[in-house]
Amino acid sequence: MNIAAAYKKMFSIRLVEERLLAMYAEGRLTGTIHTCIGQEACAVGVVTPLLDDDIIVSNHRCHGHYLARYMDIKGLVAEIMGLDSGICGGIGGSQHLYRENFYSNGIQGGMVPAALGMVLAESKKRKDSISVAFIGDGTLGQGIVYESMNIASLWSVPILFVIENNLYAQSTPISLNLAGSIADRPKSFGIEARSCGNDLEDIYATAASMTEYVRNERKPACMIINTYRLAAHSKGDDTRDFDELKHWKGNDPMLAVRTSLGPLADDLEIECRHFVDREIEGIDGSQGNHGRNSG
Numbered sequence: 575m576n577i578a579a580a581y582k583k584m585f586s587i588r589l590v591e592e593r594l595l596a597m598y599a600e601g602r603l604t605g606t607i608h609t610c611i612g613q614e615a616c617a618v619g620v621v622t623p624l625l626d627d628d629i630i631v632s633n634h635r636c637h638g639h640y641l642a643r644y645m646d647i648k649g650l651v652a653e654i655m656g657l658d659s660g661i662c663g664g665i666g667g668s669q670h671l672y673r674e675n676f677y678s679n680g681i682q683g684g685m686v687p688a689a690l691g692m693v694l695a696e697s698k699k700r701k702d703s704i705s706v707a708f709i710g711d712g713t714l715g716q717g718i719v720y721e722s723m724n725i726a727s728l729w730s731v732p733i734l735f736v737i738e739n740n741l742y743a744q745s746t747p748i749s750l751n752l753a754g755s756i757a758d759r760p761k762s763f764g765i766e767a768r769s770c771g772n773d774l775e776d777i778y779a780t781a782a783s784m785t786e787y788v789r790n791e792r793k794p795a796c797m798i799i800n801t802y803r804l805a806a807h808s809k810g811d812d813t814r815d816f817d818e819l820k821h822w823k824g825n826d827p828m829l830a831v832r833t834s835l836g837p838l839a840d841d842l843e844i845e846c847r848h849f850v851d852r853e854i855e856g857i858d859g860s861q862g863n864h865g866r867n868s869g
Contacts, residue, residue, distance in 0.1 A: 575622055575778045581831045582842050583645065584614040584774070587638045588828065589850045590647055591805075594637075594654060598809050603654060607668050610638035612804030615827040616738050617642040619777030620706065620797070623785050627675065629696070629705040631689035634669045635738075635803075636678035639708055643676055647853035659858060683709060683716030686735075690722050694731050697792070704788045705733040712743025714752060714759065726794035727763040734788050735760060735796040736781075740803045745813050760796035767796040772827050 591609040598607055610617060617638035621630065624643075632639040640650060646661065653660025654668045661671055669680035679685045686707050693705030713719060714737070726733050737756060741748050760767045766787065770780040777799055784795045802822045806812035812819070832839040 575775070575782075577774075577831065578835060578838060578842060580618050580622060580774060580778070581828075581835060581839065582846055583618045583642055584828055584831065585843055585846045586645065586647070586850055587614045587617065587641045589846060590641065590651065590854075591637060593850065593854060594651070595805070595809060597655075605654075605667055607654070607809050608635040608637075608807065609805045610635050610803065612822065612826060613738060613740060613772075613801050614638055615772060615774040615777050615831075616736075616799050616801050619774050620708075620736055620781040620799075622778055623782040624706065625703070627696075627701065627703040628785075629689060629692050629703060630676045631685045631692075631705065631707045632671070632676070632678035633682065633685065633708055633710065633713070634678075634680040635710065636669060636671055636708075640671055640673070640676060640678070644673060646673070647850060648857055649673075651854055652857050655857070657857065682713045683719045686719055686722045687725075690726055690731055690733055693733055694729070697732060702789055703732075704785060705731075706736055706785075707733060708736045708738060710743070711737060711739040711741070711748055711752060711756065712746075714756065715743075720759070720763075723760055723763045723765060723794070723796075727765050730793050732788045732792045733794045734781075734784055735765075735794065737796065737798045738801055739798055740801050742803070742807065742814070744807045756798055757796075760794075765794050765796050767798065769798040769800060772799070772801045772825070774827055774831050 588611055591611055594607055597603045621642040630643060649661040653662055653664060653666060656664040658664055661673055671678045689705045689707040693703060696703045743751050757767045757769060768780055770776045780797055784797050788795050804823055
């Protein structure tokens with residue numbers, strides 16, 4: 575993995591989402607926004623080893639996954655603004671994105687069986703594509719997730735379930751809503767499961783190994799990333815403990831990558847700021863805003 579290129583993606587994703595939150599505060603956006611601030615390493619680390627024909631299925635917190643795949647800042651922001659120039663013509667908003675081999679939807683767990691079906695169809699065409707389904711720990715209360723794991727194992731479907739465990743389901747801590755081990759859940763269906771921490775290189779190494787396993791063995795696997803979101807669940811108030819947030823901000827994976835890059839990080843950040851500014855400022859706000867933004 576090219577660490578400098580990965581850092582540029584991570585830093586750009588954060589800049590975009592910080593701009594989106596600012597735009598919402600300024601009244602330029604309506605609806606809702608779920609940022610992945612603090613979880614950028616998850617998106618970049620998992621998406622980087624994927625091939626062009628691989629299918630990515632995301633959820634309500636999808637901006638990072640989309641940008642890690644395409645870095646289409648102008649199309650994403652225009653979509654959230656409800657503009658015709660957006661990815662989906664301003665109709666999908668923040669949560670419902672579509673581009674070739676990328677799909678997201680806000681219904682928790684609702685896209686997991688779709689990810690299963692799409693890659694099953696590709697397999698029947700003798701293609702070696704795999705599917706990656708991103709979910710959060712808060713989605714583990716949805717029965718459809720386990721039904722999908724069961725069928726994936728039973729039919730040997732090449733899908734990688736990626737569980738981004740950020741320790742909260744909206745504002746409820748995992749200790750109050752989830753019993754037992756996360757890893758034991760896929761394992762109970764005979765699915766290979768591995769965990770990794772909130773470190774870019776660790777995530778990438780695990781993702782590269784697991785995607786290779788899924789692609790070559792034509793079997794499902796599950797990757798659990800123990801991460802943490804540094805922003806609120808949505809654009810509202812954050813009710814988490816201040817000391818807890820302080821601890822995790824001190825362990826922001828962006829800081830570790832920045833340190834490893836040394837002085838080069840400053841140059842990369844300047845380049846990213848200019849790029850993000852150009853992309854957002856280049857959006858033509860006159861291209862039809864139908865009041866459909868975000869949502």
